Amino acid sequence: MILETEKVCKRFGGLQAVKEVSLQVEKGQIFGLIGPNGAGKTTFLNSIAGTYAPESGKVIFTGKDVTGYRADKICHAGMARTYQIVRSFPQMTVRENVMVGGIFGGKQSREKAARRAEELLDFVEFPLSHDLLAQNLNTIQLKRMEMARALATNCHLLLLDEVAAGLTPGELNDITALIRRIRDMGITIIIVEHLMKLIMDVCDRISVLYFGEKLAEGTPEEITENEKVIKAYLGENYLL
Numbered sequence: 001m002i003l004e005t006e007k008v009c010k011r012f013g014g015l016q017a018v019k020e021v022s023l024q025v026e027k028g029q030i031f032g033l034i035g036p037n038g039a040g041k042t043t044f045l046n047s048i049a050g051t052y053a054p055e056s057g058k059v060i061f062t063g064k065d066v067t068g069y070r071a072d073k074i075c076h077a078g079m080a081r082t083y084q085i086v087r088s089f090p091q092m093t094v095r096e097n098v099m100v101g102g103i104f105g106g107k108q109s110r111e112k113a114a115r116r117a118e119e120l121l122d123f124v125e126f127p128l129s130h131d132l133l134a135q136n137l138n139t140i141q142l143k144r145m146e147m148a149r150a151l152a153t154n155c156h157l158l159l160l161d162e163v164a165a166g167l168t169p170g171e172l173n174d175i176t177a178l179i180r181r182i183r184d185m186g187i188t189i190i191i192v193e194h195l196m197k198l199i200m201d202v203c204d205r206i207s208v209l210y211f212g213e214k215l216a217e218g219t220p221e222e223i224t225e226n227e228k229v230i231k232a233y234l235g236e237n238y239l240l
């Protein structure tokens with residue numbers, strides 16, 4: 001087991017955004033987290049990745065209790081993430097953006113981080129010059145760059161928050177293939193996503209959140225046949 005959460009809770013004032021969420025993610029899995037808007041998916045990611053400390057519950061990563069660790073410490077422990085809206089350093093080049101992951105997260109020298117950035121930008125099939133400023137990139141280019149930056153930290157677990165949002169169908173196919181190639185490198189992936197096609201295509205296991213609580217968990221087939229999930233989220237005609 002690479003990640004285990006036990007009854008993780010996070011509240012914002014009177015709102016219980018995440019309530020006693022327990023899950024287990026096996027090494028090498030692509031694990032999907034789905035649910036309606038406001039279900040608590042991003043808050044849950046933030047609670048395991050160190051943006052927030054959970055109020056109660058436990059986060060065990062690679063056998064170690066990392067509950068309440070700050071984001072930088074979590075990153076050094078081997079967990080990296082991308083964001084729903086890509087966060088770049090707009091005045092820096094694409095290469096420098098990726099180097100930040102290597103220098104800060106992977107604790108590499110500048111030279112090594114620069115070489116690794118080139119390799120990773122090729123791996124994610126970044127299509128333009130690595131000398132471009134990040135402020136000039138479109139959505140899919142930013143997403144590729146952000147994935148390269150996360151990989152540059154030498155993570156074992158990658159958290160992808162709505163990586164498909166805003167992509168065309170062709171771009172979606174590319175990202176789907178890239179997610180599989182990242183898993184084939186031996187990296188475990190947790191993916192938060194609304195786009196069911198992507199979730200069903202890539203996930204080994206899926207957990208459904210609903211009003212902060214875990215509603216169901218299972219294989220893609222089990223989830224699509226689960227009456228509670230159909231009622232709360234998917235709807236009867238979701239594949240049409």
Ligand SMILES: Nc1ncnc2c1ncn2[C@@H]1O[C@H](COP(=O)(O)OP(=O)(O)OP(=O)(O)O)[C@@H](O)[C@H]1O
Nearest residue numbers: 012015017035036037038039040041042043044194
């Ligand atoms: N920083 C915050 N302060 C107060 N409330 C918040 C904060 N972040 C999230 N919430 C609330 O917590 C609940 C869960 O939000 P969250 O963003 O985790 O849901 P989500 O499942 O990721 O939704 P979406 O699919 O729309 O991204 C929502 O009701 C949201 O309004």
